Amino acid sequence: MTASNPDDVDALAARLTAKAEGSYAALLRQCHERTDRTFLWLMVGQWLFGILLALTVSPYAWEGRSRTLSNHVYAAVFLGGALSALPIALALLRPGWVGTRHVIAFSQMMWSALLVHLTGGRIETHFHVFGSLAFLAFYRDWKVLVTGTLTVSADHFFRGLFIPESVYGTADASIYRFLEHAGWVVFEVAVLLFSVRQGLREMRRIAENGAQLEALSERLPLDAAPLAR
Amino acid sequence: MAPQLWPADAGVPRDGRPVLVMIAHPKCACTRASLHELQRLSTRFEALPSPPALYLSIIAPAGAGPDWADGPVLAAAASIRGLNVYLDPGGQFAGRLGATTSGHVLLYGADSRLLFSGGITSARAHEGDAAGQEAIVAALYGRGASSPVTPVFGCALHGPPGPEEVP
Secondary structure, eight states, X not given: OOOOSHHHHHHHHHXXXXXXXXXXXXXXXXXXXXXXXXXXXXXXXXXXXXXXXXXXXXXXXXXXXXXXXXXXXXIIIIIHHHHHHHHHHHHHHSTTOHHHHHHHHHHHHHHHHHHHHHTTTOGGGGHHHHHHHHHHGGGOOHHHHHHHHHHHHHHHHHHHHHOHHHHHSOSOOOTTHHHHHHHHHHHHHHHHHHHHHHHHHHHHHHXXXXXXXXXXXXXXXXXXXXXXX | OOOSBOOTTSSOOOOSSOEEEEEEOTTOHHHHHHHHHHHHHHHHHTTXXXXXXXXXXXXXXXXXXXXXXXXXXXXXXXXXXXXXXXXXXXXXXXXXXXXXXXXXEEEEOTTSBEEEEEOSSSSTTOOSOOHHHHHHHHHHTTSOOSSOEEOOOSOBSSOOOOSEEOO
């Protein structure tokens, strides 16, 4: 039961393409929604971790024998809450929406800045930046990685201008030092973009294969004789 | 304000070497970063022909209990080789050196002259390079301190009774 004239071939090809595109779009949407849900829990976890960190590292400010709650605790609770609230809300209410993942990208990179501050500029905490970019690659959307890169670069530029010690650990940093940090971010993002492209190609192949199998199964007669053994 | 000459009756033994003293509130989390930086600094002193004697003076308010000094500062101090830790009842020694903020570091030369007074971190509770550290090293190597007074980031050594006074 093959197509016997060119019009049938064209119609079949068009149907296959449409099916494949539909499957591809569905797979991509599932990927976005799944990644939104992952970040929802990550935002909650980071917020709780930030509060725990502040309470462990510097819970109080002292004056002689008197103590008050440290600014770090307030920063972790309120600033951390502000950073996590919108991503959590969007992940719950608008999963898969393009705006959701861009807001998440911005907030996730700002969480790196807050965690560095809560840990007193610890160099190890800066690894959160690179881990976060890798997580954002799960979206398989290169524009999200651009948002993350621009957020980190802008944060380093402005904090480097006004409070360089909070980002570089020294007050004597050149105003161009943010370019060095941004350069390493761009290096990682370049590799991640390659991986994103590979992932999207595989997704498209899966969709096309699925569409072809579906078309094949539709064309088999229901009373086809079983294979002889 | 720090005295220009080391107080002769400070009660801290001198052996002709420079003296570096840090004044600390035992509960101040920011001072933990200062002590980590002091530990890093102390490794740079080892190459000196006459490395400074290191002292940590922990203030103890009047009426403070026997375990008042226990905390993050004492724990961080334990890892610094050659650091002598003293308790300063009532913060009198700190007052004589003009220190009001935890983490304040003073460096006096072998001739008892003040060479440096200030902090050795660049921001509150932030570890990393700071102008104060370079000033101390420069002073000890006789290059002259480029920034002899730097801001001190830490808790107040003294204060009025606040919302929650801890016995």
